[in-house]
Amino acid sequence: MAADSPAYFTIIMLLSRLLAFMGLSKNAGLLALEPSHDPTDIAAASQDFGLIVKSAPQGVLFPFSPQELASFIQSNYKSSAPLTVAARGLAHSVRGQALAKDGVVIDMFSLGSNPNGTGISVSGDGTYVDVGAEQLWIDVLNVTLRSGLAPVSWTDYLYLTVGGTLSNAGISGQTFRFGPQISNVYELDVVTGVGDFVTCSPNQNSDLFYAVLGGLGQFGIITRARIPLAPAPKGVKWIRLLYSDFAAFSKDQELLISKNDRTDQTALNYVEGSLLLSQASLDPFFSPEDQPRIVDLITKSGIVYSLEIVKHYDDQSKPTVDKDLEQLLKGLGYLPDFLFEKDVTYFEFLNRVRAEEMFLRSKGLWEVPHPWLNLFVPKSGIAAFNDGVFKGIVLKRNITTGPLLVYPMNRNKWDDRMSASVPDEEIFYTVGFLHASGFDNWQTYDEQNKLVFLFCEEAGIEVKLYLLPYATKEEWSVHFGSKWDTFQQRKQQFDPKFLSSPGQNIFNNN
Structure with missing residues (x-):
């Protein structure tokens, strides 16, 4: 192999970093990892999934191990001019939360290149899976299914990193019963904002454990998560029910999520609602034969509310699953022919x-x-939200181009010790406007978003943002409410120089 070939230098770099990691190099200090300043790396780390915010870092770090990451964070923290740091997986944020203007972006996927890394490992007794934070949930599913097992709480989209969703909450139609993904974690490894590499759980370093779950990356970087497992079902009965009346739609959703004991085999496993506003809002679930009459219903009603439910079954429960569903659907107010x-x-x-x-x-x-x-809307305001936002702003402006989700969750499935903040009512809804726009008209959707906020403010509906940053520290303090003092104290404890995750605009307002 030629000494000037790219492969040669790649091998030398990996061997040198591995030796330093193992403590075998006498000159480990000379091999300390430095961020890349390659223009291609900088450009790739300057935007996220939203493609709205552009913010270039000084460099991009490609750590080979959590220990190497911790060494860099610690060195950066102790320097005379420390840089802000943001962890980046698939960067599925939409307003620059995975970016670090003039700072350093950590490429989390580089941790997966270490053959001795965490990867995805199911425990011998099948009760949990250890997962590197850089791993995708789709890969976690594939690995655990080989053992007939799976986590119980998911997001609708599985091509997201474990560390990314655990830093937010991780919600979907399973949340009403099993809680968000952050409520389904046994243990974490975290590199704090000062560079400490810490294993934490509810019984060990619990302050850090609860801080980082839903903590928006403010206290450090998750590098490993231990996720509980359960037997995976063999199949699912997947049903869609259509409504023309929002009161019946919301009443039925709330009724169905009231049966939410984790061990109740007769309860549903998934409940999620959405709005159908045009033919374009019909997804492949509906057959081509059914779509014309659904479009006709939308044309007559303006808005059609779609309730999506799922019941799992295995070999033992398969003979009775249809009867169980019949009982659960009895008395619901959906349109009988839909x-x-x-x-x-x-x-x-x-x-x-x-x-x-x-x-x-x-x-x-x-x-x-x-x-x-994406909003969390308290139950007390959801009817007014439907009248003022769905029937008012959304229907009249007629610009919605992506899924519009609306479904309820139970507050008692969320752990108040964690950083994530939700409305202070026993039932609240998540509402997601998942718009896709052109590069020349995204501001039009932003204007609609602002109208939605203005309506909620004038109507006295105390909504909370999810997956989006507020503009000011004052707005964040209102968002966290009674948790704000604890949030600030934890920040001082684990990231006192305010270096972690600047794109959230909590302590690093642009």
Whole structure:
């Protein structure tokens, strides 16, 4: 192999870093990892999925191990001019939360290149899986299914990193019963904002454990998570029910999530609602034969509310699953001729969004701006929200181009010791406007988002943002409410120089 070939230098670099990591090099200080300043690396780390915010870092770090990452963070923290630091997985944020202007972006996927890294490892007794934070949830699913096991709480889209969703909350139609993903973690490894490498759990370094779960990356970087497992179902009954009346739609959703004991085998496993506003809002679940009459219903009603429910089954419960569903659906207020059902594998259901993604990619409609708006809306305000936002702003402006989700969750499935902040009512809804726009008109959707906020403010509906940063520290203090003092104290404890995750604009307002 020629000494000037790219492969040669790659091998030398990896061997040198491995020797330093193992403590075998006498000159480890000379081999200390430095951020890359390559223009290609800088450009790739300057934007996120939203394609709205552009913010270039000074450099991009490609750590080989959590220890190497900790060494860099510690050195940076102790320097006379420390730089801000942001962890980046798939950068599926929409307003620059994974960016670090003039700082350092950590490429988390480089941790996966270490053959001795965490990877994805199911425990011998099958009770949990240890996962590197850089791993994707789709890969966690594939590995655990080989053992007939799976985590119980998911996001709708599985091509996200474990560390990324645990830094936010991780929600979907399973949340009403099993809680968000942050409520389903046994243990974490974290590199704090001062460079300490810490293993934490509810019983060990618990302040850090609860801080980083839903902590928006403010206290350090998750590098490993221990996730509980349960037996995976063999298949699922997947049903969509359509409504023309929002009161009946929300009443039925709240009724269905009231049966939420984790061990109750007769309860549903997934409840999620959405709005159908045009033919474009129909997803592949609905067959071509059914779509014309659904479009006709939308035309007559203006808005059609779609309730999506799932019931798992295994070999033992398969003979009774239809009867169980019949009982659960009895008395619901959906339109009687608009019940649609599929029987699919567990994997097919969980990975359902992938097919839509690949279709959008094929049409060039994936890598476009995403002026999303995600809110938590208290139950007390959801009827007014429907009248003022869905029927008022959304229907009248008629610009919605992506999924519009609306479904309830139970507050008692969230752990108040964690950083994530939700409305102070026993039931609250998540509302997601998952817009896709052109590069020349995303501001139009931003204007609608602002109108939604203004309506909530004038109507006295105390909503909370999810997956989006507020503009000022004062707005963040209102968001966290009674948790704000604890949030600030933890920041002082684990990141006293305010270096971690500047793109959230909590302590590093631009």
